[in-house]
Amino acid sequence: MPHSPRLEGSSLYLRGLDHVDASKAYSDWLNNPQVNRYLETRHEKQSIQSIKNFITDKNKSKNEYLFGIFLKLHNKHIGNIKLGPIRKQHKLAEISLFIGETSEWGKGYATEAINIITNHAFNDMKMNKLVASMYAEIKISTRAFISAGWKEEAILKDHYLFNGKPMDLIIVGITAQQYYKNSPEKNPV
Numbered sequence: 368m369p370h371s372p373r374l375e376g377s378s379l380y381l382r383g384l385d386h387v388d389a390s391k392a393y394s395d396w397l398n399n400p401q402v403n404r405y406l407e408t409r410h411e412k413q414s415i416q417s418i419k420n421f422i423t424d425k426n427k428s429k430n431e432y433l434f435g436i437f438l439k440l441h442n443k444h445i446g447n448i449k450l451g452p453i454r455k456q457h458k459l460a461e462i463s464l465f466i467g468e469t470s471e472w473g474k475g476y477a478t479e480a481i482n483i484i485t486n487h488a489f490n491d492m493k494m495n496k497l498v499a500s501m502y503a504e505i506k507i508s509t510r511a512f513i514s515a516g517w518k519e520e521a522i523l524k525d526h527y528l529f530n531g532k533p534m535d536l537i538i539v540g541i542t543a544q545q546y547y548k549n550s551p552e553k554n555p556v
């Protein structure tokens with residue numbers, strides 16, 4: 368059973384995933400070179416069964432929360448966002464996401480999903496800091512985080528190999544202090 372709560376945005380909602388969500392469309396996203404170009408999942412071919420295993424694993428995890436990203440209109444599943452791993456002692460969590468439906472790219476959905484998860488992480492889970500990382504080449508992903516109020520914090524030089532060539536990794540983050548400074552109406556930790 369998913370343990371991630373349902374979270375509401377304006378065009379989207381996020382909710383935990385179950386085996387019924389492991390659709391052919393979902394495995395097609397992960398095997399689409401346009402979508403998986405910068406995802407670590409690209410290193411192995413994905414199937415409905417491997418997705419079910421992933422969902423089971425995340426639903427059992429005590430420090431990771433997997434959410435599907437759904438359009439409110441027609442309840443269409445368009446991608447995923449994950450909060451975790453969480454390092455509880457530091458109230459520190461990683462965020463990662465993808466929008467698998469390429470026809471839904473460029474509509475602000477990544478930015479909205481990041482905003483929803485950021486609100487949840489600080490207001491409900493009382494995190495102190497969130498971080499995310501991405502290949503330097505994928506500027507759109509960095510921009511989605513920046514638009515959601517995050518900041519670029521670091522560049523790890525030649526950190527990963529991309530098609531055999533070294534590529535920088537960009538680290539973006541947001542602290543509770545920065546978050547509450549931008550949203551003074553919210554209650555701090």
Ligand SMILES: CC(C)(COP(=O)(O)OP(=O)(O)OC[C@H]1O[C@@H](n2cnc3c(N)ncnc32)[C@H](O)[C@@H]1OP(=O)(O)O)[C@@H](O)C(=O)NCCC(=O)NCCS
Pocket residue numbers: 401402403404405406464465466467471472473474475476477478479500501502505506507508510511514
């Ligand atoms: C990267 C990704 C998450 C972006 O999702 P999205 O819903 O298309 O992003 P948004 O519509 O919220 O746009 C984010 C920013 O990129 C800009 N942008 C979106 N599409 C763009 C395009 N084709 N060209 C230039 N800028 C673009 C938006 O204007 C916005 O920037 P702004 O706020 O400064 O205006 C999505 O393309 C994706 O999942 N790609 C494949 C998987 C992946 O690489 N995931 C990220 C791993 S870190």
